[in-house]
Amino acid sequence: MKITRFTSVLLLVCATAVITLFLISSKSALTDFPETPIKEWSVRWIQEDEPKQQTPSLTGSWQSRTIDNPQTAIPDGVVGVWVHIQIPPTTQWMSPGLMVDRFYGLNISVYEGNRLVYQSKRDFYVEQNHLLLPLSIKSDASDLFVRIESKRQAGPNSVIHIGEFSSLSNYSDRRELPDVLLGASIAFLGLIMLLCSGYLNRKQRSSWIALSLIALSTGILMGSYSAFPFISYPGIGKPLMLLFDLSMDVLFPTLYYFVIPIFEGDYVILKKVGFWLNGYFAFCFILTILYNLIGEPIFFYYQLFTLWIMAPMILLQLVLFIILSIINAFKGNKDSVILSTGIFLLALSGVTDLVLYFISKERHIFFYWKIGVVCMIATLIVLLASRISADYKRLLSYSKELELHNRQIQKAEKIKILSDLAASIAHEVRNPMQVTRGFLQLLSNKSDAESKVHFKMAINELDRASAIITDFLTFAKPELDTVVRIDLRQELSTIETIMCSMVAMHQGVLRVRVPENLHILGNPSKFKQAFINLIKNSIESLRDEGIIEIDAWAEANTVVIRIKDNGEGMCEDQIAKLGEPYFSTKTKGTGLGLMVTFRLIELMKGTLEFRSAIGKGTEAIVRFPLAEE
Ligand code: ADP
Ligand code: MG
Numbered sequence: 001m002k003i004t005r006f007t008s009v010l011l012l013v014c015a016t017a018v019i020t021l022f023l024i025s026s027k028s029a030l031t032d033f034p035e036t037p038i039k040e041w042s043v044r045w046i047q048e049d050e051p052k053q054q055t056p057s058l059t060g061s062w063q064s065r066t067i068d069n070p071q072t073a074i075p076d077g078v079v080g081v082w083v084h085i086q087i088p089p090t091t092q093w094m095s096p097g098l099m100v101d102r103f104y105g106l107n108i109s110v111y112e113g114n115r116l117v118y119q120s121k122r123d124f125y126v127e128q129n130h131l132l133l134p135l136s137i138k139s140d141a142s143d144l145f146v147r148i149e150s151k152r153q154a155g156p157n158s159v160i161h162i163g164e165f166s167s168l169s170n171y172s173d174r175r176e177l178p179d180v181l182l183g184a185s186i187a188f189l190g191l192i193m194l195l196c197s198g199y200l201n202r203k204q205r206s207s208w209i210a211l212s213l214i215a216l217s218t219g220i221l222m223g224s225y226s227a228f229p230f231i232s233y234p235g236i237g238k239p240l241m242l243l244f245d246l247s248m249d250v251l252f253p254t255l256y257y258f259v260i261p262i263f264e265g266d267y268v269i270l271k272k273v274g275f276w277l278n279g280y281f282a283f284c285f286i287l288t289i290l291y292n293l294i295g296e297p298i299f300f301y302y303q304l305f306t307l308w309i310m311a312p313m314i315l316l317q318l319v320l321f322i323i324l325s326i327i328n329a330f331k332g333n334k335d336s337v338i339l340s341t342g343i344f345l346l347a348l349s350g351v352t353d354l355v356l357y358f359i360s361k362e363r364h365i366f367f368y369w370k371i372g373v374v375c376m377i378a379t380l381i382v383l384l385a386s387r388i389s390a391d392y393k394r395l396l397s398y399s400k401e402l403e404l405h406n407r408q409i410q411k412a413e414k415i416k417i418l419s420d421l422a423a424s425i426a427h428e429v430r431n432p433m434q435v436t437r438g439f440l441q442l443l444s445n446k447s448d449a450e451s452k453v454h455f456k457m458a459i460n461e462l463d464r465a466s467a468i469i470t471d472f473l474t475f476a477k478p479e480l481d482t483v484v485r486i487d488l489r490q491e492l493s494t495i496e497t498i499m500c501s502m503v504a505m506h507q508g509v510l511r512v513r514v515p516e517n518l519h520i521l522g523n524p525s526k527f528k529q530a531f532i533n534l535i536k537n538s539i540e541s542l543r544d545e546g547i548i549e550i551d552a553w554a555e556a557n558t559v560v561i562r563i564k565d566n567g568e569g570m571c572e573d574q575i576a577k578l579g580e581p582y583f584s585t586k587t588k589g590t591g592l593g594l595m596v597t598f599r600l601i602e603l604m605k606g607t608l609e610f611r612s613a614i615g616k617g618t619e620a621i622v623r624f625p626l627a628e629e
Pocket of ligand 1: 253570589
């Protein structure tokens with residue numbers, strides 16, 4: 001299948017869209033508002049037995065943290081952390097606010113000095129949080145304490161912004177929304193695809209369903225990986241979290257199921273691995289549901305299987321995809337190269353994210369995989385489009401062929417009936433004519449001189465009628481009585497002599513230009529009959545100042561004879577009907593001339609084709625095999 005211009009344009013558009021989307025969402029918004037970034041803060045662990053709701057004093061075991069070294073992981077025996085942030089004077093803003101884009105913690109309380117100013121609680125286990133709160137206007141620097149309760153990680157993981165509250169809130173909406181929209185639309189697409197799977201037959205259905213599930217689960221992952229829904233709709237946090245986990249358990253086995261058969265080659269081991277992989281992910285699926293039902297007691301197992309074991313497995317799987325897609329791209333056809341590219345980009349982006357995550361421990365926020373997903377979907381769309389267009393083209397050519405075939409059958413049937421009829425009539429008529437001729441001759445011998453003339457005329461007319469019938473029989477029972485070498489120059493000039501009076505009657509000119517030494521094999525009288533028919537048609541089509549030109553030349557192993565007139569011409573439909581019995585546009589026409597002509601030329605192993613344009617004229621082109629010396 002060809003990569004058409006359309007598909008490459010589509011690819012380009014997708015790529016540009018993805019890049020702009022991510023550039024807009026990740027970079028530009030940051031420079032939009034005047035803000036004071038705070039890149040340092042200090043923390044103090046909260047021990048299990050410590051009394052609640054008491055702002056700590058600034059003396060004691062505070063550790064300093066910076067944006068380059070946020071260290072959010074919680075040590076054992078600790079339930080959370082106090083974060084102390086030094087706020088600069090805030091008089092330069094109408095209504096100042098504070099925002100931390102990436103912030104870990106389940107339950108958060110914020111104190112300005114000793115006053116509680118903000119509180120948020122989570123009943124679901126998503127530690128990735130976001131902090132956005134208004135501050136009071138103060139002319140001096142002040143202290144802000146944030147009390148965070150969490151399990152694995154707690155504290156800021158990105159720059160703390162102080163600025164105009166409205167622009168900070170605007171910024172955080174703008175940053176999170178594209179992910180949610182993109183995720184929701186991909187998930188929606190997956191859902192629709194899943195619903196459409198009913199239209200497919202069983203063979204196509206399984207891979208289609210796999211593809212729909214891939215789209216659905218990546219869409220959900222994308223949307224729920226964003227902090228936006230958790231912050232804006234904390235009520236659905238728990239079910240959303242469950243959905244996120246379950247999507248993870250669905251995505252990777254289906255991806256494996258979908259991708260492996262695409263790669264050409266018989267990977268028996270990989271298929272077996274796929275079986276175990278399915279089992280493992282199914283187990284995790286059930287475990288996730290159980291954890292959501294039971295809660296704390298099985299948290300350890302939940303985390304062990306769905307995080308510590310699953311993450312390296314996913315990494316291995318993606319690396320496997322990368323290797324396979326590279327191998328495949330080198331040996332496959334264009335289709336699988338496109339697909340391999342998509343899978344390669346997806347796997348590469350996933351691996352990049354995972355590796356960055358492991359290297360930087362906690363700083364890295366998964367990001368590249370989204371680009372990978374969009375690239376993969378783009379390649380799938382390209383494939384789908386090229387397949388649809390190829391199918392459509394095939395359908396079109398089939399229907400054209402069918403139509404042509406039908407026409408030929410119709411034509412052949414008509415000709416068959418006609419030739420049967422002609423043969424029987426000609427036979428029946430010729431016999432009594434021969435008998436009559438014999439008696440006429442007998443009578444003529446016995447009669448006087450004057451009657452003899454009349455008898456002679458009658459016999460001549462009978463002979464003429466018989467000749468016409470014989471001619472007609474050539475169509476019914478076409479046999480070339482004698483085949484000789486025909487000298488085209490000589491034969492066509494004879495025809496010119498016969499026809500020139502008829503041309504003159506129609507106020508036309510006949511020009512014949514035939515070089516010497518052009519020979520074909522055939523029967524001269526049949527040849528004459530065929531060409532006289534063609535020239536007669538040309539003459540009958542002439543209008544004023546008619547010119548008919550006959551040229552002949554040799555082309556490789558064939559001889560081409562062209563009869564060209566500047567008569568009224570024909571349209572496409574008429575040309576298609578030429579040679580059909582009874583097709584005539586003339587009041588006195590029989591519509592048999594060309595039918596016989598086609599037959600005669602075919603018998604001499606030649607071909608006849610017409611080119612014509614209404615009002616301009618017609619070219620009849622006859623080709624015969626060139627006779628050897
Ligand atoms: P007839 O001459 O009896 O009509 P033919 O089989 O010889 O039957 O031709 C069929 C039809 O093809 C003609 O009626 C005419 O419409 C068209 N035709 C054939 N040759 C020409 C030509 N040179 N120029 C215009 N029309 C032509
Ligand atoms: Mg004719």
